[in-house]
Amino acid sequence: MGMKILVIGSGAREHAIATTLLKGASVDEVTVAPGNPGMELDGIRTTHIDPSNHAALIEFMQSSGYDWALIGPEVPLIHGIVDDFHEVGLKAFGPTRAAAQVEGSKEFAKQLMARHAIPTASYRSFTDYEAAAAYVTKHGAPIVIKADGLAAGKGVTVALDVQTALGALENIFFERRFGNAGLKVVIEEFLEGQEFSLMSFVNGTEFWPMPISQDHKRAYDDDKGPNTGGMGAYSPVPQISDDTVEQAINTIVRPTVEALAEEGMPFTGILYAGLIATDEGPKVIEFNARFGDPETEVVLPLLTSDLGEGINAILNDEQPTFTWRTDATGLGVVLAADGYPDKPKKGTPVPTIPADADSHIYYAGVKNAKNPVEKKTTDSTSSTGLVSSSGRVLVYETVAPTLQDAQSKIYDTLNALDTTGFFYRHDIGAKALEAVVPDNK
Incomplete structure (x- = not known):
């Protein structure tokens, strides 16, 4: 059984x-x-x-x-x-609850990293607008403003000028855009480099890293527009060297799980490290206490072992086995409702996207249409009987031999569909194709 x-x-x-x-x-x-x-x-x-x-x-x-x-x-x-x-x-x-504070409070995570010399951006935290605004004005831009608590991935502003930074502080403190998440703000130095996500299965001080991925947070092509919960991802990330990943495991993941255990909050589950590859080595942007989204949708299709068996072993304090494809790329693009992230349009019929053995549609913000109509169109797509119910509607994912193959397959399919009422980024994975792969140092 x-x-x-x-x-x-x-x-x-x-x-x-x-x-x-x-x-x-x-x-x-x-x-x-x-x-x-x-x-x-x-x-x-x-x-x-x-x-x-x-x-x-x-x-x-x-x-x-x-x-x-x-x-x-x-x-x-x-x-x-x-x-x-x-x-x-x-x-x-x-x-x-105690261990999940690594995600629940930016300040908790920052203090943990400071106590254990885990590399991250320098920061200050504030509980009132005047002091925060004075700090921003003195420090200058670029600078990063973060609501301290949970804001569904939208509580971070990378401000390239002081005006944008002050606007972000007004949103948090005066407009209360993030509710109680914005009673405190963490202001960080801006770090230069490519971001990547490193998720690990964790059991106390033991952990098993997954292949790295890269999320695309901004709403529109070329990293324009507001921050979202994520508009697409791909895995692996060829422009981040194996040495950088190894360094991240040794200087960030291992000391973090050991720190939590040492402080009486041993972590079991998925530790998500949102990292940036700087000239000084990898540094932490944020921790999450669970699988990332949309990274999970492109990383898990590369798993060749039995996920349930692996997690069951961890829950029984046994040694799990996780094995991954190394000969392929997973790439996923989010189809979002017009108006996302601020005011997503709801009730738009969701188009059918053809899937096959190597691709999948992972649904998110959908509900059943009250009166589904099987609508045939010229490009032979039909209605799924679903309509949009929130911002991110679905992730269209494929696994292909190369990143270029994955991109071609996804975008050839999406570009042929009638996506009226929805939008998606057309450049997921482009950073990998533009980048010169750094020498392993």
Whole structure:
């Protein structure tokens, strides 16, 4: 008998996790709570339980005989869902409330790094506008402004001039754009270099790194427009040398998991290190306490081992096995609703995107149309019966022998579709093709 697993969350990340779990021989059944109707097109079960309702999730786990849960989004982790599961003897893959502070508070993460000499940008934190504005005016730009708490990936402003920085502070302190996340602000020095994401499976002081990926945060081509939750990603990242990755593992990932364990907050789950390759070596931009989105959608398709078996081993304090393709690139592009990230347009019919053995549609912000119409168009696309319900609607992902092959396949398909009411970036992966691969030093 294979395992039964509950995945908590509703987006494209959870769709990719559920799909990957079901590929493994160790897993018979996956339910996603609450999931979305796009997942159901793949035969994935969903149950309409809100991730904030820990008691209902516990009851579902117990009554359905599920083996363990994997928590996708950050909010339940920061609110202690893993602690609540442990209290009633249920297994959950994710950090405790204490360990999840590495994502829940920018200041907590910064102080942890300072105590343990983990390389990151220098910073100051402020709780009132006047002091923060005075610091920005004196320091000058470029400078980075971050709401301290959770802001769904949108609480960071890279300000290239002082005016933009002051505007970001006004948004946080006066307009309260990020609610309680903006009661405190962290202001950082601007770091120059290419960013990359390094996710690791972690169990206490042991960890197993995944292939690195690169996310594209800005809404529009050429890194223009506002920050979003991510508009696309690719893995691996050829312009980041193996030596740089090795250095990041040794100077950032290892000391961070050891620091959390040493301070009485051992981390189990996925530690996401958002890093930048500077002239002085890799430095931390941010930590997340879970799988990244949309990085997960391009990294997990490269996994050649059984994801459920690996995580189950970690939860039982055994040695897991994770193996990855090294002969291919995963690339994914987000289809977003017009108006995202500020005012995404809802209710637009979602086009059907043709998928095959090497490509996948991972759904996020979708719901069932009230009166679905099977609409045939000249380019032979048809309606999925889904409509947009939030900003990021889906991720279209493929695995191909090279980055160029992956780009061609994705963009040839997307460019042929009628995407009225949606937009996407046309340059995911372009930085890798433009970059000169640095010598391994």
